[in-house]
Amino acid sequence: xxxxxxxxxxxxxxxxxxxxxxxxxxxxxxxxxxxxxxxxxxxxxxxxxxxxxxxxxxxxxxxxxxxxxxxxxxxxxxxxxxxxxxxxxxxxxxxxxxxxxxxxxxxxxxxxxxxxxxxxxxxxxxxxxxxxxxxxxxxxxxxxxxxxxxxxxxxxxxxxxxxxxxxxxxxxxxxxxxxxxxxxxxxxxxxxxxxxxxxxxxxxxxxxxxxxxxxxxxxxxxxxxxxxxxxxxxxxxxxxxxxxxxxxxxxxxxxxxxxxxxxxxxxxxxxxxxxxxxxxxxxxxxxxxxxxxxxxxxxxxxxxxxxxxxxxxxxxxxxxxxxxxxxxxxxxxxxxxxxxxxxxxxxxxxxxxxxxxxxxxxxxxxxxxxxxxxxxxxxxxxxxxxxxxxxxxxxxxxxxxxxxxxxxxxxxxxxxxxxxxxxxxxxxxxxxxxxxxxxxxxxxxxxxxxxxxxxxxxxxxxxxxxx
Amino acid sequence: xxxxxxxxxxxxxxxxxxxxxxxxxxxxxxxxxxxxxxxxxxxxxxxxxxxxxxxxxxxxxxxxxxxxxxxxxxxxxxxxxxxxxxxxxxxxxxxxxxxxxxxxxxxxxxxxxxxxxxxxxxxxxxxxxxxxxxxxxxxxxxxxxxxxxxxxxxxxxxxxxxxxxxxxxxxxxxxxxxxxxxxxxxxxxxxxxxxxxxxxxxxxxxxxxxxxxxxxxxxxxxxxxxxxxxxxxxxxxxxxxxxxxxxxxxxxx
Ligand SMILES: Cc1cc2nc3c(=O)[nH]c(=O)nc-3n(C[C@H](O)[C@H](O)[C@H](O)COP(=O)(O)OP(=O)(O)OC[C@H]3O[C@@H](n4cnc5c(N)ncnc54)[C@H](O)[C@@H]3O)c2cc1C
Ligand SMILES: NC(=O)c1ccc[n+]([C@@H]2O[C@H](COP(=O)([O-])OP(=O)(O)OC[C@H]3O[C@@H](n4cnc5c(N)ncnc54)[C@H](OP(=O)(O)O)[C@@H]3O)[C@@H](O)[C@H]2O)c1
Numbered sequence: 001x002x003x004x005x006x007x008x009x010x011x012x013x014x015x016x017x018x019x020x021x022x023x024x025x026x027x028x029x030x031x032x033x034x035x036x037x038x039x040x041x042x043x044x045x046x047x048x049x050x051x052x053x054x055x056x057x058x059x060x061x062x063x064x065x066x067x068x069x070x071x072x073x074x075x076x077x078x079x080x081x082x083x084x085x086x087x088x089x090x091x092x093x094x095x096x097x098x099x100x101x102x103x104x105x106x107x108x109x110x111x112x113x114x115x116x117x118x119x120x121x122x123x124x125x126x127x128x129x130x131x132x133x134x135x136x137x138x139x140x141x142x143x144x145x146x147x148x149x150x151x152x153x154x155x156x157x158x159x160x161x162x163x164x165x166x167x168x169x170x171x172x173x174x175x176x177x178x179x180x181x182x183x184x185x186x187x188x189x190x191x192x193x194x195x196x197x198x199x200x201x202x203x204x205x206x207x208x209x210x211x212x213x214x215x216x217x218x219x220x221x222x223x224x225x226x227x228x229x230x231x232x233x234x235x236x237x238x239x240x241x242x243x244x245x246x247x248x249x250x251x252x253x254x255x256x257x258x259x260x261x262x263x264x265x266x267x268x269x270x271x272x273x274x275x276x277x278x279x280x281x282x283x284x285x286x287x288x289x290x291x292x293x294x295x296x297x298x299x300x301x302x303x304x305x306x307x308x309x310x311x312x313x314x315x316x317x318x319x320x321x322x323x324x325x326x327x328x329x330x331x332x333x334x335x336x337x338x339x340x341x342x343x344x345x346x347x348x349x350x351x352x353x354x355x356x357x358x359x360x361x362x363x364x365x366x367x368x369x370x371x372x373x374x375x376x377x378x379x380x381x382x383x384x385x386x387x388x389x390x391x392x393x394x395x396x397x398x399x400x401x402x403x404x405x406x407x408x409x410x411x412x413x414x415x416x417x418x419x420x421x422x423x424x425x426x427x428x429x430x431x432x433x434x435x436x437x438x439x440x441x442x443x444x445x446x447x448x449x450x451x452x453x454x455x456x457x458x459x460x461x462x463x464x465x466x467x
Numbered sequence: 468x469x470x471x472x473x474x475x476x477x478x479x480x481x482x483x484x485x486x487x488x489x490x491x492x493x494x495x496x497x498x499x500x501x502x503x504x505x506x507x508x509x510x511x512x513x514x515x516x517x518x519x520x521x522x523x524x525x526x527x528x529x530x531x532x533x534x535x536x537x538x539x540x541x542x543x544x545x546x547x548x549x550x551x552x553x554x555x556x557x558x559x560x561x562x563x564x565x566x567x568x569x570x571x572x573x574x575x576x577x578x579x580x581x582x583x584x585x586x587x588x589x590x591x592x593x594x595x596x597x598x599x600x601x602x603x604x605x606x607x608x609x610x611x612x613x614x615x616x617x618x619x620x621x622x623x624x625x626x627x628x629x630x631x632x633x634x635x636x637x638x639x640x641x642x643x644x645x646x647x648x649x650x651x652x653x654x655x656x657x658x659x660x661x662x663x664x665x666x667x668x669x670x671x672x673x674x675x676x677x678x679x680x681x682x683x684x685x686x687x688x689x690x691x692x693x694x695x696x697x698x699x700x701x702x703x704x705x706x707x708x709x710x711x712x713x714x715x716x717x718x719x720x
Contacts, residue, residue: 017603017646026471027471030600030646031603052603070602071603335688399687399688401684403687427470427471463553464470
C-alpha cells in the first residue's frame with residue numbers, strides 16, 4: 001500500500017500571540033497558534049480553557065478571516081499531512097485516498113499524478129489542505145459535471161468541541177457530515193478524510209480556447225458547449241467597457257490520453273512537474289498595481305489570446321494553477337491588501353449578471369481578470385456555496401474609494417435574485433444578508449448547537465457574521 | 468470585528484461628545500457598526516447623540532468617563548466591553564485646548580490640561596490596549612493634532628500635550644505589533660468645533676465631517692497615521708523643517 005511519510009516533525013516554538021490573516025492580507029488578528037506535528041498531538045491540541053474558542057487552519061488560502069480566531073486558539077494542521085492511496089480494482093473509475101486534514105493538494109498531486117490519478121476537485125491554487133477543501137466545500141472547473149469536493153468524500157473523522165472524535169459521512173450521521181461540508185471549520189476539527197480520486201490518461205490536458213467579444217457571447221458559448229468538456233472556465237476582463245464589456249477568454253478541456261500526450265511529453269504519460277518559478281518581492285510599495293497598470297495588463301492578455309484554438313496540450317499547472325507560478329503574489333497589492341468577491345446567481349437571472357458586470361466595469365474599479373463559470377447543481381450542505389447558476393469571482397484592491405458601498409449594492413442585487421456570496425472568499429459582507437443568502441442557515445445552526453452548545457469552536461468569520 | 472474595508476461593528480468613544488468623534492461614529496454606523504458606547508463626564512450631556520443613534524437602530528449607551536480620573540480607566544474599558552462585547556474600536560477623542568495666556572498665568576491650570584490630554588491618554592490608552600490584546604483584535608484611534616508636530620509660542624502647552632500623546636500613541640502602536648490589536652494616529656489640522664469656537668481659523672480649516680471622511684478613508688487604506696485633511700501631511704512635512712526664526716514668524720500668524 002503506497003503511502004507517504006509525514007512531513008519532518010519540526011518542533012517550532014510559538015509565541016503566545018501570532019498575528020494571522022487570510023490570503024487578502026486584511027484585518028489580521030492575534031491568536032495562540034498551535035502546530036501539532038502528529039495525529040495524537042493534533043487531537044490533544046484542544047485547549048483546556050475555551051475563553052475565546054478555537055478554530056482549525058490549513059494553508060490560509062481563504063481570503064478573509066475564516067481561519068483566524070482573535071484572542072483564542074488556532075490549530076495549524078499542516079504538519080500532520082500523511083496520506084494513503086488505497087489498493088483498488090484496476091477497472092474501477094476511482095481510487096480511495098485517506099489523507100490527514102493537513103495534507104495539501106500540492107503534495108497529493110505529486111503522489112497521485114505519477115500513478116495515473118488526480119484529485120476529484122481542484123481550486124485555482126494547489127496550496128490548499130484537505131481540511132480547507134472540506135470546510136469550504138471547494139469547487140473547481142469541473143463543477144458543472146462533478147459537483148464540489150464533498151460530493152467525493154466517503155467519510156471523515158471530526159474532533160468535536162468536547163474532545164470526542166466521531167466518524168461521519170454521507171451515510172453516517174449525514175446531518176453532521178453535511179454541516180461540516182462548507183461549515184467553515186465551525187463543527188469541529190477535521191482530522192482526516194477518505195475521498196474518491198479519478199483516474200487520468202496522462203498528466204496533460206487537451207484544451208480548447210475561445211475568445212469571446214462580450215458577456216453575452218461567452219455565456220452563450222458556455223451554455224451551448226460546457227457539457228462537452230470535463231473542465232471549463234472563462235477569464236473575463238471587468239475593466240473593459242462599452243462594446244467590449246465582459247470580453248472573455250474561455251478555456252475548456254479534458255485529460256489527454258497517453259497517446260495524445262506523447263508528442264509533447266514523451267514516453268511517460270504521467271510526468272508531473274509543478275514548481276513555483278518566481279517569488280513576488282517581499283515588500284511592495286502601495287499603488288504599484290494601479291488602475292492603469294492593471295488595465296494595460298488586461299488589454300495585453302486579451303489581445304494575446306487566440307480567437308479560437310483547438311486541441312492544445314497543456315500541463316496540469318498551466319491549465320489549473322497558473323497563479324501558483326508566482327509565490328506570494330498576494331503581497332503585490334501593497335499594505336492595504338485586497339479582497340475577493342465571489343457570488344453565484346441562478347441561470348434565470350442572467351440579466352442580473354449583465355447588470356453586475358456592467359456596474360463593475362462602469363465603476364472603473366481596478367480588477368485583474370475575473371473568473372466566470374457555470375455551476376452544476378449544489379449538494380446537501382446547508383452552508384455549501386455552489387448552486388446551479390453563474391458564478392463570478394474577482395480580486396479587488398481594498399484601497400479603492402467607494403468600494404464598500406459598491407459591493408453592498410451588488411450584494412443586494414445578488415440576494416435579490418436568490419444568489420449568495422462565498423464565505424471562503426468573504427471579508428466584508430453585511431451579516432444580515434447571510435440568512436437570506438443561506439436560507440438553510442438555521443438547519444446548520446441546529447447541528448452546531450448539538451455538537452458545540454457552548455460555541456467553543458469559533459472564528460473571526462463566525463464572530464463578524466454572527467453565524 | 469473589523470472587515471477588509473476598515474469597517475468595525477462596535478466602538479467605544481472616550482470623550483463621547485467630541486464633534487469630531489461623533490462625525491466619525493456617524494460614518495461607522497452608516498457602514499457596519501451596530502454598537503456604540505459614549506464615554507462622557509456627564510451622561511445627560513450625550514442624550515441627543517444617544518437618541519439619534521438609537522433611533523437609527525444602533526445599540527447605543529453612555530458610560531461615565533473622566534480623563535482626569537486615571538485610576539478608573541481600566542474599569543471604564545471593562546464596563547464598556549461588558550456592555551457591548553468585543554471593542555472593535557476605541558476612540559481617544561477627549562481633550563482641552565485652553566488659552567495659552569491663562570496657562571502662562573496659571574501653571575496649575577496648564578498642568579491640569581496636560582493631565583487631561585496627555586496623562587489621560589496614557590492611562591486610558593494603556594487600559595484599552597490591554598483589553599484589545601486579550602481580544603486579539605481592535606483599533607485604538609488616537610486623535611492627536613498637527614499642533615503637536617511643532618509647538619507654537621501661542622499654544623505650546625496644548626501643542627506639547629498633543630506631541631506627548633502622539634509619541635505615546637505611535638509607541639503604543641508599535642508595541643501592539645503581533646497582537647492583532649493596533650493603534651492608529653489621527654492628526655487633524657484646524658477644525659470648526661466647540662473647541663475652536665470664536666478662534667481665527669488656521670489655513671485649511673475644515674469641518675468635523677471632512678475629518679471623519681479622511682479617517683474612514685485612512686482606515687480603509689490601513690494607514691497607521693492619518694493626516695486630516697490629507698493636505699496636512701505635506702504642509703507639516705515642510706513646516707516641521709523650517710528654521711526656527713522663520714517658524715516663529717509664520718506661526719505667530
Ligand atoms: C489563488 C486562489 C484560488 C482559489 N481558487 C478557488 C477555487 O477555484 N474554488 C474554490 O472553491 N476555492 C478557491 N480558493 C479558496 C480556497 O480553496 C479555500 O479558501 C480553501 O478553504 C483554502 O484551504 P486552506 O487549506 O488554505 O484553508 P484555510 O484558508 O486555512 O481555512 C479555510 C477554512 O477551512 C477551515 N479548516 C481548515 N482546515 C480545517 C480542519 N482540519 N478542520 C476543520 N476546518 C478546517 C478553516 O477553519 C477555515 O474556515 C482559492 C484561493 C486562492 C488563494
Ligand atoms: N477642533 C480642532 O481644531 C482640533 C484640531 C486637532 C485636534 N483636535 C482634537 O480632537 C479631539 C476632539 O476635539 P473636538 O474638536 O471634537 O472638540 P470637542 O467637541 O470640544 O470635544 C472635546 C471633548 O473632550 C471632552 N473632555 C474634555 N475634558 C474631559 C475630561 N476631563 N474627561 C472626559 N472628557 C473630557 C469634552 O467633553 P464634555 O462634553 O464633557 O465637555 C468634549 O466632548 C480633541 O482631542 C482635540 O484636542 C481638535
